[in-house]
Amino acid sequence: MTADIERLVRAESPSADLDAVAASAAVVAAMGTAHLGAAPEVIVLDGRTHLRWRLGDGPRRVLVLGHHDTVWPLGSLATHPCAVRDGVLRGPGCFDMKTGLVMAFHALAALGAVDGVSVLVTGDEELGSPSSRELIEAEAAGCVAALVLEASADGGALKTERKGVSRYEVRVRGRAAHAGLEPERGVNATVEAAHQILAVAALADPAAGTTVTPTLLGAGTTTNTVPAQGQFAVDVRIRDAAEQARVDDALRALRPAVEGAVVEVTGGPNRPPLSASSSAALFERAQELAGRLGLRPLTAAAVGGASDGNFTAGVGTPTLDGLGAVGGGAHADDEHVLLAELPARTALLAALVDDLLGGSAR
Structure with a gap:
């Protein structure tokens, strides 16, 4: 997982640079194909490159959602190199949110059979999702849940409410x-x-x-x-x-x-807001699964920042956000990921997807 994160971080992808986002999408697509055993649909809207995997056609559908664009300009690796030291991975976009993409690929690969999962990776979230909003809303409609792999809140808290x-x-x-x-x-x-x-x-x-x-x-x-x-x-x-x-x-x-x-x-x-009512049932399920896995109790946070989870909640799909990396410093010089947290977080994601599919991946 660490090697995969480093690979994505080194594929710089500032949202406004369409060529860089397209190049990053190619790296994400290759990685996802290797883990999921299927190539994504490449969707270009207003010049912005998005990726979608639809895995099977099961009766229950779960959306796993993330983005591969970042706020960091090209050349940021020269001043903020991707590196691991003392169990901490640093680099532009590692926390927000390339680690979350790697977690999604590894969690789904670990389950094997994931009939009914859609994975959507957009390329313009940091701009407010101008081209991908309708794509996100259409993909979320009818799903039993949307799981958003944005980074966690402080201390690994899941984001159960967004303004x-x-x-x-x-x-x-x-x-x-x-x-x-x-x-x-x-x-x-x-x-x-x-x-x-x-x-x-x-x-x-x-x-x-x-x-x-x-x-x-x-x-x-x-x-x-x-x-x-x-x-x-x-x-x-x-x-x-x-x-x-x-x-x-x-x-x-x-x-x-x-x-x-x-x-x-x-x-x-x-x-639109992601209200606490949109996430309450999913957070309760995640808490129960964390207990079964022997993980520490989950905490929840309401945050002012928005994500694409606002859109999925806005169309009425139950949404749980902040399932991605534990670390800090999003958009800042000290952006980092705590590698020791990855196995447990990824296991929780896999268990939650399996549970939402009715245990079909067991």
Whole structure:
């Protein structure tokens, strides 16, 4: 497994580089073919390369889901080499989430007969899955479960709840004028943006776990001109669909505060929430199986970050996330995987797939 992880990590795959993602997909495809005994379907959507294995046509279907793209630019291996020391594997993308792919291949290979399993490996998750969302949702529909091989939360906790995500851009238009000679003739887009930023930030509800965060901001052209335009981005994280709808309605209802200004809002919900109810039964089954295997008790975590598990939960498929690597440092200089955790985690995944298939792989 360690050798396989190193092989995938060395196939650099920044999401925005279509050629690099295609080359990485070829490496993943070859590895999966060797372990699963079947070649994947290669699916290219908007230039982005995804892989799908459909193993048999059993009456019960289980989706095993992951991605092979990373946030790391080409050349990152030069500064963050893939290496193992004292039981810790490091390298760009090892934790998020190339180790999870290796675990999936080894778990399914250990079971042998896996009639009814679909394995979907996408190539644009780190961008928000713009080309693969419909593919994920279609593959998840009708499955008894979706098992997401994203990395675990702190201490190896499974991710039983993820916030939904909405993203917006608020654009403001005013009217330019000379800031020294006749500022009164202008309509100041910067002032309008300031009003809107405060109104947007006020939509947050900490008690409900709703965050509404104005982020990237820009306005104006020169220091002596009343700004005629401006814009800012908004990141929204919510725990339930009702909150997502409330914030969406409020953002679309924004009105100008400065006379003569115009406000436009684009964007919207990007990922539905993965609620605790979507994962509860699967987490309970995983706990029971961990006990049978003699593993330490499982823990659960609710996290703010989203994954493709949000999409599978959004179509009504029971979803359990964070089944992948134990380690830390996703997207950061200290990204790492604890190799000693791999055997137990992989055994748990195999047992869970077998259980969900009704024991057909035994």
